[in-house]
Amino acid sequence: MLLATLIALSLPQVADAPLSCRAIAINLPQGMDGWASPAPAVAGANPAEATLLAPGSAVSATLLPASGVTYAARPEKPGAATSYGGVFAFDVSRAGRYRVALGSAAWIDVLRGTTPVASATHGHGPTCSTIRKMVDFDLTPGRHLVQIAGSEAAAVTLMVTPVG
Numbered sequence: 429m430l431l432a433t434l435i436a437l438s439l440p441q442v443a444d445a446p447l448s449c450r451a452i453a454i455n456l457p458q459g460m461d462g463w464a465s466p467a468p469a470v471a472g473a474n475p476a477e478a479t480l481l482a483p484g485s486a487v488s489a490t491l492l493p494a495s496g497v498t499y500a501a502r503p504e505k506p507g508a509a510t511s512y513g514g515v516f517a518f519d520v521s522r523a524g525r526y527r528v529a530l531g532s533a534a535w536i537d538v539l540r541g542t543t544p545v546a547s548a549t550h551g552h553g554p555t556c557s558t559i560r561k562m563v564d565f566d567l568t569p570g571r572h573l574v575q576i577a578g579s580e581a582a583a584v585t586l587m588v589t590p591v592g
Contacts, residue, residue, distance in 0.1 A: 459589040462486045463529065463559065466585050471514020471576065474498040478517035478573055483526070486587035489514065491579055499575050500542045505535040507578020516574040518588045520567045525592065528574055529553065529562045531585030537575040538565045545572070564591055 466486035472478040473496055481487060491512035499515065507513070513534070520526065525548060528536050538545045545565050553559020574588065 457527075457562075459484065459527070459591065460529065460559075460587065462589070463585070463587055466587075469586075471497075471516065473515070475500040475515055475517075475573055478515040481516050481518040481574070481586070481588050483518055483520075484587075484589050486529075486585055488583060489516070489576075489586050490583050491576060491581070494577070497577075499537075499577070500539050500573055501537070501544055501575075503535055503537050503575055503577035504544070505578050507535065507580075511577070512579040512582050513575070513577040516576070516586065517571055518574065519571050520569050522590075523568050524566070524590055525564050526567050526572075527562050527564050527587075527589050527591050529559050529585075529587045529589070530576070531558050532560050532579065532581045534579035534581075534584060535575075535577045536561070536563050537573075537577070538563075538567070539573040539575065540568070540570065558585065 462485045466488040469479050469487035469489045471489050471491050473492055491514045494511045494513050497513045548564045548566050550563040
């Protein structure tokens, strides 16, 4: 309940939040409690310099100009030359479904090595939340890359978390 209250209190500062959203508490999906307190991070410029994410913890990530990012595989939607992106990594200890959540519009690719993983589901965050999109992937144990591409914003809130 404290998390929902903190999120609700922060909504009046969001200029594009509908008036109907400004006075309600938001219940985030299970496992998304870390969304409310992102830690600062800077995106990696390539897979060898990928910024390590801890599943269940959000980051407020500074992205890099697209021209300065080398991806492990070409993003499906790389965006304009003036956009921003970056490379992140996370470790999967147990096979299952994992969710990647973003706070603004950008393209998300998850890779195992240089092979893209097909998304299982995708959608938006809960109404009136600061989660713009959520994409789920069925993953096997090991290191995975998250490639963010085509962001018009130079910073995004990002989180990876197991589902269920």
